[in-house]
Amino acid sequence: MTAAKAATLENKRFTVWVANRTNLAIGIFGLLIVVALALFPTYAGTPLTRRLVDFFTLLALAQFWNLMLGYAGLISVGQQGFIGIGSYTLWLFSDIMHINPFISVIFAAIGGAIIAFPAASLVFKLKGGYLAIGTWVIAEILRLIVANIKRTGGGSGITIQAATKLGTTVRVPGSYWWALASAVIAIAVTYFLLRSRTGLALKAIRDNDLAAESNGVNLWRTKLYTYIIGGAGCAMVGAIVAIHLLRVQPAAAFSINWTGYLIFISVIGGVGTIEGPIIGTIIYFVLRETTSKYGEWYFIVLGILAIIVTVWSPAGIYGYVVRKTNFFLFPLQRKLRMLEGAKE
């Protein structure tokens, strides 16, 4: 043992670690997948690229929704309010203020965060199911306001001119990269938030909020951070969807269906883990691509599957994996290792 190493051991009785070599290998592999996905538009056709935009935007939404429900215990059925706000903020910045639509996405995210702040002070006065209804009411109010503004085309919506002018060769890969980025951002934000000091608070709240508060966790502030991140994230996705679809309509952008998909994805994959929404989104997407041509049978299959999974494993598919193996793709547990031979 070198002298320098011995010196550090003398002062340290322990180390705290989170990830090991296996996790590092998985991380590098994950990074390679992201790089491969980023190159996708260069070799795949437009239809497939466009379909993957749907996939990544849903994955991002599911991840933000999971952060709110799975950790902070916020049951929001009103994230469509933020999706709608994001879509219309994109229109505002790109068509009225003539800022590049791809840059306007950032402003849409900021817009979502700004709306989330007063919305939080209203809905946080409510609990559980009432909170859920409160978030829905706010989304509906936002939809009604937007639908009654003539400048945005009222209920029939408006075309995003700036996005149309980009042309297919720029718009399709551009929105694809933004969609991929949104999914990566959602996962990265969730992961690094959970690794932080606030993450300790979030995990404690997930497990028992009264005990968390009794141990000094500021419940209100932690929930507020989460709600603002959820609002900003969903608005960002809403903006990307607007570029992707070229058109914004209040009935579609503020549709409760968004929340329906997110509930399905989370129930199937499992809340309170980062892996759950990823698995859920993949399953949902595969089902949609294979069964949607059978019309209503598509919904029947989704419903039956959701029931089977909830009965078989209330914590979702990944919840089952964790219970059996305690294995995480995204390591979050802080582990303590006492060092042998350290001086007392």
Added chain:
Amino acid sequence: MIDDLSISVAEGEALGIVGPNGAGKTTWFNLITGAYHQDAGKVIFGGTDITHMPRHERCRAGIGRTFQIPKPFSGMTVFENVLVGATHGRNMKERASYEHCVDILDITGLTKKANVLAGSLTLLDRKRLELSRALATDPKILLLDEIAGGLTEAEVEDLLEEIRKLRQTGVTIVWIEHIVHALLAIVDRITVIQFGRKLCEGDPHEVMNSAEVQACYMGGTPA
């Protein structure tokens, strides 16, 4: 239910609270920690009125508690559980709290189980974890809610050893307990509560031997 109950505890004192089920012992703890809000009355801590202080701030001010039915953060490791109290309860950075956590785990004997998920602990270890987590917040006053309840005689002895060590650090202790001999080994004074009111208080042995306390525990009606 609590009705016209006034209890004070001096700094560094160890006070025992006894009383039949439903007397309002845990409710009183819930009022002190802010888990419940009172309709009337005040909570004074170190000369400050904390009646309207949020729960997490009461913890940071120095009120630590354990729950009668342990409430571990079951999806987190033992070390992480203690870390929550050490970082948020003391309002400190995570890295600066590691040392403190290691010391606490050493005192409560949970070092070997530091990386175990709290949800898989035995009852004794859950009680130890409750104690560790409360200690990690650096409390000035420690509220123990039936921490010896449900343990075997040998386990109670283990726990008493740890609580004796705590007494030496000078922390104020208020301890609700049905296991009277455990209380008698630690506390300086005992207060008896019945129907949300104070029945009597004083020297531990005198109080426990008094006729009215005996009557109340044997199911007698209040005088």
